[in-house]
Amino acid sequence: MKKPLIIIVSVLLLVALVFLGYKLFYKPAPPPEDLKSELMLTEDDGGQADFDLLTQDAVGL
Amino acid sequence: MKKFLFLFVLLLVTGSVRAEFGDGNKKATSAAERKGARLELRDDIKERRETFKTNLKKIKDGKKQKIVEKLDIRFNEVNAKRTAQMAKHLDKMSQILARVTGDTASASSAIQTARDSVTTQAAKTYVVTISTEDKLKMDVGKVRSQLEADLKSVNELVISARKAVQATLK
Numbered sequence: 001m002k003k004p005l006i007i008i009v010s011v012l013l014l015v016a017l018v019f020l021g022y023k024l025f026y027k028p029a030p031p032p033e034d035l036k037s038e039l040m041l042t043e044d045d046g047g048q049a050d051f052d053l054l055t056q057d058a059v060g061l
Numbered sequence: 062m063k064k065f066l067f068l069f070v071l072l073l074v075t076g077s078v079r080a081e082f083g084d085g086n087k088k089a090t091s092a093a094e095r096k097g098a099r100l101e102l103r104d105d106i107k108e109r110r111e112t113f114k115t116n117l118k119k120i121k122d123g124k125k126q127k128i129v130e131k132l133d134i135r136f137n138e139v140n141a142k143r144t145a146q147m148a149k150h151l152d153k154m155s156q157i158l159a160r161v162t163g164d165t166a167s168a169s170s171a172i173q174t175a176r177d178s179v180t181t182q183a184a185k186t187y188v189v190t191i192s193t194e195d196k197l198k199m200d201v202g203k204v205r206s207q208l209e210a211d212l213k214s215v216n217e218l219v220i221s222a223r224k225a226v227q228a229t230l231k
Contacts, residue, residue, distance in 0.1 A: 029162050061125055
């Protein structure tokens with residue numbers, strides 16, 4: 001085979017590999033809005049419901 | 062010249078070895094201290110628990126006895142439930158932070174502070190100290206207030222961590 005042909009094929013293969021790698025492994029950062037909604041799931045009543053139940057449990061003392 | 066070089070290297074090596082041993086001893090001491098404190102705390106809880114059981118039998122009103130017994134268990138259940146919930150939330154915050162680009166050091170530190178506090182809180186045990194039968198409500202109330210105050214202060218740190226994570230999303 002001719003040397004220039006080998007170089008062209010190698011370059012093309014390399015470009016294909018880089019493209020595949022980018023498509024397979026690169027995950028763009030999620031938009032802040034998505035993360036904000038996920039963060040909202042970590043909010044709760046601070047245990048108020050449990051404290052209220054404790055108050056009920058103590059009735060009769 | 063070679064001798065001097067050899068001596069210099071020898072001094073460096075012995076110095077670093079000594080430093081390592083020094084640190085190791087310090088770590089061993091603090092680990093032993095922590096273990097000692099843990100054992101002391103465990104003994105203290107065991108003693109309080111035994112006193113609780115003895116005093117519980119002295120309550121003549123069977124209904125009240127059952128309520129106090131139940132509450133003593135419930136206090137620790139609530140503590141375990143709340144600390145587990147807070148730990149879960151902190152894990153979620155860490156996962157979110159891992160997907161954020163930019164400076165996350167401050168949020169990361171806030172999460173760690175809250176996590177340490179949650180771990181300490183989870184290790185606590187609440188035991189009702191029974192004085193007299195007519196003061197049962199007050200005795201139970203004291204423990205309940207303590208539990209509530211402790212959990213609220215830990216929750217404040219979790220809220221701060223959430224705010225710090227939120228700040229990185231702007």
